[in-house]
Amino acid sequence: MTLRRVELVRVDLPLVRPFRTSYGTETHRDVLLVHMETDDDEGWGEVAAQAGPFYNEEFVDASAMVIERFAVPALAAADHLTAADVGPALARIKGYPAAKAGLEMALLDAELRASGTRLADRLGGVRDAVEVGVSVGMTGSVATLVEVVAGHVDEGYRRVKLKIEPGFDTEPVGAVRDAFPDLPLQVDANASYGPSDIEHLCALDAFGLLMVEQPFAADDLATHAALARQMATPVCLDESITSARAAAAAIDAGACSIVNLKVARVGGLLACASLHDLCRERSVPVWCGGMLESGVGRAANIALATLPGFTYPGDISATSRYFHRDVTEPFELTGSQLAVPTGPGLGVTVDEGALAELGGTRRDVLAPD
Ligand code: OSB
Numbered sequence: 001m002t003l004r005r006v007e008l009v010r011v012d013l014p015l016v017r018p019f020r021t022s023y024g025t026e027t028h029r030d031v032l033l034v035h036m037e038t039d040d041d042e043g044w045g046e047v048a049a050q051a052g053p054f055y056n057e058e059f060v061d062a063s064a065m066v067i068e069r070f071a072v073p074a075l076a077a078a079d080h081l082t083a084a085d086v087g088p089a090l091a092r093i094k095g096y097p098a099a100k101a102g103l104e105m106a107l108l109d110a111e112l113r114a115s116g117t118r119l120a121d122r123l124g125g126v127r128d129a130v131e132v133g134v135s136v137g138m139t140g141s142v143a144t145l146v147e148v149v150a151g152h153v154d155e156g157y158r159r160v161k162l163k164i165e166p167g168f169d170t171e172p173v174g175a176v177r178d179a180f181p182d183l184p185l186q187v188d189a190n191a192s193y194g195p196s197d198i199e200h201l202c203a204l205d206a207f208g209l210l211m212v213e214q215p216f217a218a219d220d221l222a223t224h225a226a227l228a229r230q231m232a233t234p235v236c237l238d239e240s241i242t243s244a245r246a247a248a249a250a251i252d253a254g255a256c257s258i259v260n261l262k263v264a265r266v267g268g269l270l271a272c273a274s275l276h277d278l279c280r281e282r283s284v285p286v287w288c289g290g291m292l293e294s295g296v297g298r299a300a301n302i303a304l305a306t307l308p309g310f311t312y313p314g315d316i317s318a319t320s321r322y323f324h325r326d327v328t329e330p331f332e333l334t335g336s337q338l339a340v341p342t343g344p345g346l347g348v349t350v351d352e353g354a355l356a357e358l359g360g361t362r363r364d365v366l367a368p369d
């Protein structure tokens with residue numbers, strides 16, 4: 001198809017509660033959406049970079065600039081553009097996986113709407129609902145953390161992820177474990193530990209965790225492998241897995257036995273699907289990570305999590321865990337699952353009225369002639 005128009009839509013969504021991780025506290029989500037019109041249809045994508053360069057190098061202002069100056073001109077120059085061409089067409093641009101993912105997502109949505117196909121079916125999904133969990137930020141006190149977890153358990157979540165960092169680990173995790181002896185529980189350190197913490201991290205084995213996610217720096221496979229040799233709890237990587245090559249290297253190095261897949265970290269849904277295949281061939285389970293996406297990116301995450309290798313619950317929560325009001329129809333829990341939208345493409349509708357009321361801004365980066 002041919003690109004007719006590409007619009008960047010930006011909207012600031014307040015989070016229902018501040019989200020504190022080892023790299024900072026977020027109170028708002030700086031949502032960047034891509035709206036595309038092709039000669040066949042229209043589509044939406046989400047650029048799920050974070051507001052600052054603290055989770056990884058990318059951040060929303062930079063993603064928007066790269067899309068406008070480099071990525072859209074490269075796509076506009078292509079003749080018969082399909083969603084599968086987006087990755088190769090943008091490979092010359094180093095980094096900016098969230099920007100690339102948002103563009104690919106919008107084109108996929110347009111393509112699939114035109115052919116009446118659901119994204120989950122296009123990707124090879126095998127279920128109509130996905131098991132989900134909730135990622136809980138750090139709190140000022142351990143008592144507050146236990147209360148927040150209790151609230152999520154009441155809502156139906158059956159798997160909880162706790163953010164940890166040096167100084168906020170064994171005590172809060174132990175308190176949550178004491179309060180919920182049978183709750184599937186895991187932790188995520190966002191690269192906040194170093195090689196001298198290996199012994200300390202092994203103390204987390206006492207809590208029967210599903211996994212420990214990304215304790216060390218993204219480029220430090222050796223320390224992750226050393227931890228994996230000593231710790232009983234499985235090691236999962238998030239920030240380190242930037243490509244299929246990175247995943248193969250991490251698995252070969254013994255740095256992880258579980259992989260977190262994120263659309264915005266590996267450059268798109270199609271890259272995630274091939275990473276899923278790679279991990280499956282090596283019998284490495286995967287699960288779908290989240291980046292506090294709006295309904296657009298969350299619809300994509302749900303579709304991805306329908307693939308057969310996604311055997312752990314995803315960080316894909318109901319809308320009410322993130323926002324008072326979203327830019328799409330809300331996602332609601334059924335038990336501990338979210339249903340896959342039934343419509344073609346992403347299967348969600350962006351609410352233009354909500355966008356306007358939320359103060360969304362729009363900018364044409366490719367205007368029709
Ligand atoms: O490390 O998994 C992470 C959110 C933003 C950036 C990084 C991470 C996260 C989360 C939240 O843990 C997952 C979600 O519910 O979207």
Ligand code: MG
Nearest residue numbers: 188213214238
């Ligand atoms: Mg993580």
